[in-house]
Each structure stands twice: as structure tokens, then as C-alpha cells.
Amino acid sequence: MKISVNIEHINPLFTQLIEQIKKAVLDNDIAPGDALPSIRQLANDLDINHKTVAKAYRLLERDGVIQTKGYRGTFIHQNAKENSTINLNEWVLSELDKTLTSFREVGITESEMRIAFNSLINNSHN
Amino acid sequence: MWDNYLLYMVFLGQIFVISYYFPRKILGLINNSMQQHPRNAYPKLYPLEEDAIKGKLNVFKIFNTVVVSIGLGILAMSIINSSDDLAGWDDQAVLGAFLMLQYLPMLYLGTQGFAYLKLMREQLENKHRSADLKPRKLLDFVSKQFITTAVVSYGVCVVTVLYFVQNPFDGFAGLVNILGLSALYAGLGFGIYQKLYGKKHNPLQSSKDRVFETTVAIKLLVLTAICSSLYISISLILASIDMRDLGNLIYSLYLQFFVFYIYHVMKVDHVDYSVYKA
Numbered sequence: 001m002k003i004s005v006n007i008e009h010i011n012p013l014f015t016q017l018i019e020q021i022k023k024a025v026l027d028n029d030i031a032p033g034d035a036l037p038s039i040r041q042l043a044n045d046l047d048i049n050h051k052t053v054a055k056a057y058r059l060l061e062r063d064g065v066i067q068t069k070g071y072r073g074t075f076i077h078q079n080a081k082e083n084s085t086i087n088l089n090e091w092v093l094s095e096l097d098k099t100l101t102s103f104r105e106v107g108i109t110e111s112e113m114r115i116a117f118n119s120l121i122n123n124s125h126n
Numbered sequence: 127m128w129d130n131y132l133l134y135m136v137f138l139g140q141i142f143v144i145s146y147y148f149p150r151k152i153l154g155l156i157n158n159s160m161q162q163h164p165r166n167a168y169p170k171l172y173p174l175e176e177d178a179i180k181g182k183l184n185v186f187k188i189f190n191t192v193v194v195s196i197g198l199g200i201l202a203m204s205i206i207n208s209s210d211d212l213a214g215w216d217d218q219a220v221l222g223a224f225l226m227l228q229y230l231p232m233l234y235l236g237t238q239g240f241a242y243l244k245l246m247r248e249q250l251e252n253k254h255r256s257a258d259l260k261p262r263k264l265l266d267f268v269s270k271q272f273i274t275t276a277v278v279s280y281g282v283c284v285v286t287v288l289y290f291v292q293n294p295f296d297g298f299a300g301l302v303n304i305l306g307l308s309a310l311y312a313g314l315g316f317g318i319y320q321k322l323y324g325k326k327h328n329p330l331q332s333s334k335d336r337v338f339e340t341t342v343a344i345k346l347l348v349l350t351a352i353c354s355s356l357y358i359s360i361s362l363i364l365a366s367i368d369m370r371d372l373g374n375l376i377y378s379l380y381l382q383f384f385v386f387y388i389y390h391v392m393k394v395d396h397v398d399y400s401v402y403k404a
Contacts, residue, residue: 046257
């Protein structure tokens with residue numbers, strides 16, 4: 001099973017990695033329990049930054065598509081197939097869209113929304 | 127006297143095998159590859175002009191000729207002076223120093239090879255990059271028995287050194303032997319790690335060729351580890367029974383067989399050259 005990235009594509013590299021691994025799971029090209037290459041191996045083979053692969057793996061782990069078993073490596077999650085169908089990005093977008101629509105209905109301006117959003121994000125970081 | 131002649135013969139063999147036979151074979155492989163895969167049909171194989179490549183190969187050839195001349199000079203001097211030691215110095219030191227000299231042309235060719243692949247990477251305008259979604263593991267490339275042998279031979283060497291720490295002989299360096307061997311094993315281990323997980327130097331190399339190259343390189347590194355620890359153990363035993371000279375002969379012979387082995391495993395017939403087409 002091969003994975004490929006287009007370094008000039010509009011989608012960021014980590015997104016391309018996530019999409020392809022999820023597609024490979026859905027197409028049964030990789031099965032639950034299969035081992036994945038280490039971050040270093042995949043980054044070196046694709047000649048991309050290690051942090052990019054690490055970010056893709058972190059997000060796939062959050063989505064329950066892969067799981068890291070300490071020093072033994074990274075494996076495809078037992079429920080990877082079901083979890084690959086869930087797109088958290090789309091869910092976030094639809095939830096935000098609903099919220100923004102309700103704000104607009106009561107007359108809150110875009111700049112007020114931006115300030116409030118930034119303030120919440122910054123506070124959560126602090 | 128017979129042991130002097132034996133040493134001369136073995137030294138002549140070292141000169142011939144490492145600085146004449148092996149370089150000639152390497153040059154033959156490169157020239158054949160260039161003749162069978164010309165620039166017009168395989169443009170991606172040539173990041174440099176052919177004349178520039180031939181120029182570098184000529185430097186390699188001249189470099190080896192100089193080394194052969196120096197070696198033959200040392201040998202002639204030893205024979206004329208009927209010296210017990212090569213060039214009137216310590217045999218082991220001369221063999222070691224001459225090996226370093228013999229290694230220099232290989233080092234030159236190696237660095238030129240890296241520079242060549244770097245040029246290849248720079249000239250390649252490939253927006254698409256691909257990789258296998260399968261982890262590479264050491265045991266996929268080398269057998270468990272081979273790795274176990276490397277570990278056991280390390281253990282044998284350590285036990286031998288520890289024995290001689292208790293029963294030292296004249297000129298025994300002590301625990302430094304273990305330190306040296308451990309450093310060598312660490313270096314070889316790093317080499318194996320780089321081969322398994324390091325960057326792909328040839329951007330066009332097919333997956334199959336990469337697997338073959340990795341297998342050969344890892345096997346050679348493990349074999350180096352086994353031979354080095356066995357060589358240290360044997361030479362310590364020989365030195366303890368006052369047969370140090372025999373150790374020098376074994377050292378030289380070991381290098382020659384190693385070079386033959388490298389050439390034996392270094393086959394290019396199956397290389398997928400289609401990746402270098404326009």
C-alpha cells in the first residue's frame with residue numbers, strides 16, 4: 001500500500017495524509033491491527049517535515065483511526081472503519097455555522113464575533 | 127624466513143584486491159551501466175555531463191594507481207632490505223595505515239556518489255512524493271540468526287578480553303579493546319538505523335531496488351560487526367601465544383575476502399532503470 005502527497009496542492013500535507021489513511025481504511029487496503037510506519041520513516045520517505053507527519057498521526061489518533069502502543073509503534077485502530085466515516089472538521093464547521101447564524105439574527109457584527117472568538121481561544125490557551 | 131614471504135604475499139594480495147581488482151570491477155559496472163543506458167534514453171540518470179562523470183572516474187583510477195605504486199614501493203623496500211617487518215616498521219601499523227590509504231579512493235568515490243544523487247534530487251521537479259505505508263523492520267532484511275551471531279560474537283570478544291585482563295600478556299591494551307569494539311558496534315548500529323529509517327538518497331529509486339540495497343547494506347554492516355569481534359578475539363589469542371604476526375596475516379586476508387564478498391553481493395543486473403527514462 002502506497003501513500004502519496006502533492007507538495008503544491010491547495011490542501012495542507014497533513015490533511016492529505018489523514019485523508020489517504022482514512023481512505024485506505026475504508027477501501028480495506030489496510031486492516032485494523034496493521035502496523036503503520038514510524039513518523040521518522042514516513043517523513044523521510046516522503047521528504048517532508050517530521051512535525052507534519054506527527055500532526056497527521058496525532059489527529060488520526062484523536063479521531064480513533066490509529067492508536068499508538070508505546071515503543072511497539074502505531075497501529076490501525078480496531079474501530080478505524082467506523083471512525084473514518086466521521087469527519088470532525090465538517091462537524092465543527094456545521095456547528096459554527098449554526099452559532100454564527102443565530103448571532104447574525106440578533107444583529108451581532110462580524111468584528112464583534114471575531115473579537116469574542118479570538119478572546120475565547122486565547123483564554124482557553126492561557 | 128617463510129613467514130616473511132607469506133606476509134609479502136598477503137600484502138601483495140591486499141594491494142591487488144583492494145586497490146586494483148575491486149576498483150576495476152566498480153569502474154566496469156559504472157561504464158557498462160552508462161553504455162547500456164545512454165543519456166538520450168535515460169536523461170534522469172545523468173544530472174551531470176558524461177565528460178564530467180568520466181573525469182571523476184579518471185580521478186578515482188589515478189588515485190588507485192598512486193596507492194598501488196606506494197604499496198608496491200613498500201613491498202619492494204621490504205624485499206630488498208630482507209626486513210622482518212614491512213618497510214622496517216611494525217607490520218600491523220603498516221597494514222593498518224596502508225588500508226587507510228586504500229580507503230581514500232573509495233571515500234572519494236562515495237562522496238562523489240552522494241554529490242551526484244544530491245544533483246539528481248535538485249534537478250527533479252517532482253511535486254508528487256510517495257512512500258510505502260508499511261513499517262520497515264530490521265528482521266525484514268536480515269535473519270534472526272545473523273543478528274544473534276553478531277551479539278554472541280560480541281559476547282565472545284568481551285569474555286576473551288576479560289580473560290586476558292586476568293591473565294595479561296606483553297602489549298595487551300586491556301579494557302580499551304571492549305571500548306573500541308563497543309564504539310564500532312554503536313557506529314554500525316547507527317548505520318543500520320540510518321539505512322532503515324533515514325532519507326532516501328536516490329529520489330527515483332524503485333521500492334524493489336531500495337529493499338535490495340537496504341538488505342545488502344544491512345547484511346554487510348552486521349557481517350562487519352561479526353568479523354570485527356571475531357578478529358579481535360583471534361588476534362588477542364594469537365598475541366598471547368606469541369603469534370602476533372599470524373594475526374596480521376589474518377587481518378589482511380579478512381579484508382580481501384570481505385572485498386570479494388562485497389563485489390559478490392553488489393549486483394546491478396536487476397536494477398530498474400525505467401525510472402530514469404524521460
